[in-house]
Amino acid sequence: MKAMMLREIGETSQLKLEEVETPKPDSGEVVIKLKAAALNRRDLMVLHGQYPGIKLPAIPGSDGAGEIVAVGNEINNISTGDKVIINPGLNWGNDMNKKRADFTILGVPSNGTYAQYVKVPAENVYPKPSHLSWEEAAALPLAGLTAYRAMVTKGKVTKGENVLIPGVGGGVATYLVQFASALGANVYVTSSKEEKINKAKDFGATEGVNYTAENWTEELENLTGGIDLSVDSIAGEMFKTLISLGKIGSRIVSFGATRGPVPNLILPTMTVKEISVIGSTMGSPQDFADMVDFVEKHEIHPILDKTYSLEEAPEALARMEKGENFGKIVLSIPQD
Structure with a gap:
């Protein structure tokens, strides 16, 4: 062969x-x-x-x-x-x-x-x-399995929640948008390219912001009023932004760290907000079966x-x- x-x-x-x-x-x-x-x-x-x-x-x-x-x-x-x-x-x-x-x-x-x-x-x-x-x-x-476990099994996204997906464009991120949208969440994305934000809106994202713009964090907070669930593969400095955007009792699911560790992480903010940080990677056979059923159900x-x-x-x-x-x-x- x-x-x-x-x-x-x-x-x-x-x-x-x-x-x-x-x-x-x-x-x-x-x-x-x-x-x-x-x-x-x-x-x-x-x-x-x-x-x-x-x-x-x-x-x-x-x-x-x-x-x-x-x-x-x-x-x-x-x-x-x-x-x-x-x-x-x-x-x-x-x-x-x-x-x-x-x-x-x-x-x-x-x-x-x-x-x-x-x-x-x-x-x-x-x-x-x-x-x-x-x-x-x-x-x-x-990518579908990774997204499903992070968003559904671990993130437990529900209808009406504000979901943030940083760095939209890669395979997992596109599934995260589609899965959260199919479950009735309000999906927000970030990217350095307006073209990618617009594409994400075509298949389920509610809105997005360009993270190279000045005051993009404030813009996102004004758009959302706060985030219930962030699903992140970036980490680095971005992770501290996810904490600042999170509502009281919100969740952050991390399945990667393309920008490396989080420098100077200020734990009191996370503690006061009672934010849950959850690690996730790939998924179980049950997650895979559920993901395939989900994809078929929602076409x-x-x-x-x-x-x-x-x-x-x-x-x-x-x-x-x-x-x-x-x-x-x-x-x-x-x-x-």
Whole structure:
């Protein structure tokens, strides 16, 4: 099969298209012929050696959708020809509230979805939502799961609440907007680009502000009257702004820190306001099943940025690294 192989840590050019052996399923596993795959920021972190547990050579990629072509022993509820999407979270365990210590994500150290075929545990495949194209289905799993657990399972968003999503544009952020909007929340976003704010308003955001503008915090506070729930992947100085904007008894869910730790965090403000800070990452198998049901019920379509061929994965990753994308970047997988 054709696959994008990573043999050395480095730049996007380290990914090379190679002919490798097609996987065969062991007991409890299935092999999927992929129709499409999708990029995640995790792929860039792996490429640059910034992710724990990297073992090379390996095929990157966590997201994918396709058809079952081979089924291992002891599997009764999956057949060849089934159209599926992949839950990329491996070894979560039986406790839906917390993952096991050996939890990992598909795509380095295990071979991932930048390939024509991928082998995964049978418990990690779910029927593809019928209203989604292959590209949309491939774009759903990791970012959709992360957003659902952060917004719904951990954030417990409710109708009429004011929700803030800083830095709209990436895949997870677009799902956060869609999920909160579908549940009747008032969704506010920030970005350094007016174009991204306007796009977010097209699919559910109530309003947004440009954080490069002077007094943008005051503008946002005047717009909202205060925030009930912030869902953040930025941290850094931005996190202190989330605290200042939060209402008494509000929540902040953090699932990342692209701008690093929070400097000089003033805890008394958070204490006086009784703000809850909640950590979140990926999600449990139950979260994934609930997320897929939610997407089907509300007929949500992932926001796609641009589709590249499999061999163009380096260019696709470069686009994501520069922050040029709005929504998910997808790879179209060759079928022969």
